[in-house]
Amino acid sequence: MKPISPTIQTLYQDLVQQVHAANERAGSLYTRSIKNIDYVYLKRTVGSARRDIFIGRADAPEVQARTEQIRQEAIRAKERRKIVSTLKAAGVPVPTYALGAVLDAVADASLLRQAVVVGTAAYQCFSPIVGFSLPSAALMTQDADLATASLALAGDDTTETMETILQRADPTFKPIPGLSPKAPPSSFRAASGFVVDLLTPQLRRNDTNPMPLQNLHAGAVPLQHLRWLITDPIPACALYASGIPLRVPMPARFAIHKLILAQKRTGDRSKRTKDLLQAKALIEALQFSDPWALADAYEEACAQGIGWRQPIERSLQELKINAAPSASFG
Structure with missing residues (x-):
């Protein structure tokens, strides 16, 4: 395995700190007048979709403060994209478009604040962390595994289902039916074959499978050994767009x-x-x-x-x- 230079490792860690410190997501601001009152909206790309997000009345102080934060974040995101390009050029592994779009959609829904990315999607992040270029044959993946210790997993908008969130990455995502038609889905598949699996630590042998994640209208498969794996996760960053903050084991x-x-x-x-x-x-x-x-x-x-x-x-x-x-x- 080829060592990754200390300079690139440091640059990656700087990027990790920046994406985890960001409290807004970049996008384009615009106003819309309704009955002679201007309202501010944010348009941003999420996965393969575009979202229009209502911010509030343009003359409200809190809205003006937030719009300024969004403008500043757009500047920082532009600088982060340059760092991402430098890391890519240095050979740091990057997610496929399908994986990057899924992580982007899940991050946009704020689910990655609680969930831990495991499986090959996590392994792809380890090269700059351990200081060596890991074998490319082990980096390829057509799935994303998300693990959570909390069955109350939910994002900023708790009315959204997991299917809705994933369809921003790829509109063809559909739940994979389980053995019981009444059980909530724990896996979702796109037409391309890309699969997203939801996991949770097994607490007892007779745990319901899957365990319901009520807020998302989905479920998570309980697995042995998983709690140990996801305890004390570390911050990482997927090299997609301006960088996606996530946590890995x-x-x-x-x-x-x-x-x-x-x-x-x-x-x-x-x-x-x-x-x-x-x-x-x-x-x-x-x-x-x-x-x-x-x-x-x-x-x-x-x-x-x-x-x-x-x-x-x-x-x-x-x-x-x-x-x-x-x-x-x-």
């Missing part, structure tokens, strides 16, 4: 979780292979950039019991990596 936890997941796969050889490839790449990178974090994640997971330790050790054996932290991770 700690790279070390992600790597160990992939070791477990690879042994749990049944019937999907390609996903199992990708799990092992992603785990191996991250372990090799972290052995140089943050070996103690890797050792800590390994020990934490193994301490959960044989149900965790055994799949980890089996995957490490397949990858021909010594399971002893002192020999391999520290």
Whole structure:
């Protein structure tokens, strides 16, 4: 794996700080006169859609203050786009258009403030974080996995459904029917085949599957090991448009979780292979950039019991990596 220069790593972290600090989203302001009163609206692109958002009366002080914030954010967004272009030119991985549009739509709905991006969409963000260009074969994805510990997951507009939000990314998104026709959908698919899955940590063996996310008219599949994975997520940024703020798992936890997941796969050889490839790449990178974090994640997971330790050790054996932290991770 090729190291990423400290300059590019620093530039990426600067971008992460900027996108997470932004309290507005850029767009074009315009006024509309109704019965001789001017009202301000914001037009902005979200995924593949354009949204018109009502701001308020043009002469209201709070509206004038907000419009100034939006103008300033448009200037900052233009500067961030230059940083995104520089990072792309340096070889930092970028999401596909389909993935970027989905993340943009979910971020616009404010869902990424609570949700954690997991799966390959998260893995794509790790290169500038761990300091190495991760193998491109493990970066390709036709899905996005969003995990939440809160079943009260909701954005700024709680009347919007998950389907409505995703259709801003691609109007062909539809819910995938589950085994029970009465169960809320936990997966959504676009005509292109791109799939969005909603996940939540399993609390008990008899959890309802999926667990209802009432505000979104959707559900989330409860999974083992997920709570550990998404505890204490870190800020990251998807290199799409002027940068999309999101949260991803700690790279070390992600790597160990992939070791477990690879042994749990049944019937999907390609996903199992990708799990092992992603785990191996991250372990090799972290052995140089943050070996103690890797050792800590390994020990934490193994301490959960044989149900965790055994799949980890089996995957490490397949990858021909010594399971002893002192020999391999520290």
